[in-house]
Amino acid sequence: MTKPFSFIDDYLAYLLARSSHLVSEQFHHQIQAQGWSTNYWRILASxxxxxxxxxxxxxxRVLFKQPTLSKLVVKMESEKLLIRQKDDADKRSxxxxxxxxxxTLVADLLAQAKAHEKKVLADYSEEQQQLLKGMLRRLVLHLQD
Amino acid sequence: MTKPFSFIDDYLAYLLARSSHLVSEQFHHQIQAQGWSTNYWRILASxxxxxxxxxxxxxxRVLFKQPTLSKLVVKMESEKLLIRQKDDADKRSxxxxxxxxxxTLVADLLAQAKAHEKKVLADYSEEQQQLLKGMLRRLVLHLQD
DNA sequence: CATTTTTATATGAAAATGAATACAACTACT
DNA sequence: AGTAGTTGTATTCATTTTCATATAAAAATG
Incomplete structure (x- = not known):
């Protein structure tokens, strides 16, 4: 019995990238249809x-490059979604x-996100959902140092 | 007993995005250190x-937008990594x-990718690895229609 | 403490990306 | 066949992203 999967379908990085892409894609469309950028969503959610x-x-948390985030945050401040203020303890920050x-925006989007996730995981039992999330959490913890 | 996780740490899309990011990050650095773009790797691997x-x-498979891929493929052809030829059956293709x-390049990179994955999953038993990958495969199948 | 090194953020020029569209070839329908 | 709609790829142009670097503040060092 030989290996049943092609490289790509047995390669963790690809499986993660692909599932991440698919899960986010629909929801991002949903957000964009309401006139919001997905970057805004990611920042607000974080x-x-x-x-x-x-x-x-x-x-x-937000997985951007620093200059990207820096500019986005300035822009979001100009749209009154965020407030930027110098940290007194460290004046660089x-x-x-x-x-x-x-x-109010993020409350709305959070509700939509939860509803969307519910649909995505509709076929999974509560145990399976926790198993999947738990494994991913463990992977994240394992890698982020 | 209240919910132990913050929104983000219990949100599937985020867990997937984050773990995908972390898993790929190191390997992408490794590739870039050798002078190759990660886009090339993704295309060749696919x-x-x-x-x-x-x-x-x-x-x-490669999760790009069509214009992005179109340009990359032309560029890679000019670097003699790929060959583009019109399909006789459908002359648009x-x-x-x-x-x-x-x-030769992809053979080298594939070996590196497998070695890297082995390191990432070092703490996981064979069963756990298959469980994780299986769940992701199922998720992909479930979503891609 | 003066000096060097590191850290946090911003910015400008250059590259990459994507939405819209063009164009050519294929398919379906009448 | 002729027309209308669809599909596959390329291209344009505006936007976004990023590399490299600047600047300023903190930390570490001697």
Whole structure:
């Protein structure tokens, strides 16, 4: 009995990239149809858990290059979605907070995201969902140092 | 007992994006250190399993936008890594084949990729690896229609 | 503490990307 | 066959992203 899968279908990096792509794709369309950029969503979602992050801290969650995030954040501030303020403790740092306008937006998007995930995982039992997420969490923890 | 995870750490799309990012990151650095673009790697890897794909077919595996792939493929042909030829059956189509030069490159990169994956999954038992990959494969199948 | 090194963010020029579209070839329908 | 719609690829142009670097502040060093 030989290996049943082609390289690509047995290559973890590809399976992750592909599933990530597919899962996000639909939802990104949904967001874009409402006139929002997916970058905005990613930034707001990352801030939704823990507000007042530094640009660097935010950058670690949001998976952008630093100059990209820097510019996006300035732009989002100009659209009143975020507030940027110098950190008093370290005057190089910029602390980023969601504005009230941003909060209402992210609340809406979070609800949509949860609903979308529910659909994506509709065929999975609660145990399977936790198993999948748990394995991914473990992988992330394992790799991020 | 309340929910132990923040939104982001319990959101499948994020877990996938993050783990995908982390897994690929190191390997991409490794490739870039050798002077190769990660886009080239993705294209060559996708072709390694099944040569002579059409641009559209290749595009489905490689997760680029069509104009991006179109340009990359022309560029790679000019560097003698690929061969583009009109499909006789359908003269709109371009069939893409790996050149001999491309073959030696991809053989090298495939070996590196497998070695890298082995390191990434070093802490996982064979069963766990198959479980993880199986779940991802299932997710991909489930979503790609 | 003065000096060097490191860290946090911003910016400008250059490259990559993508939406829209053009164009050519194929398919379906009448 | 002729026409209308569809599909496969290339191209254009505006936007986005990134590399390289600047700047300023903090930390480390002697």
């Amino acid at each position: 801030l939704s858990d823990e507000d007042g992050l530094t640009l660097t801290q935010l950058n670690q 910029v602390k980023i907070t969601i504005s009230p306008k941003g909060r | 072709l390694s399993d099944e040569d002579g794909l059409t641009l559209t077919q290749l595009n489905q 371009v069939k893409i084949t790996i050149s001999p030069k491309g073959r």
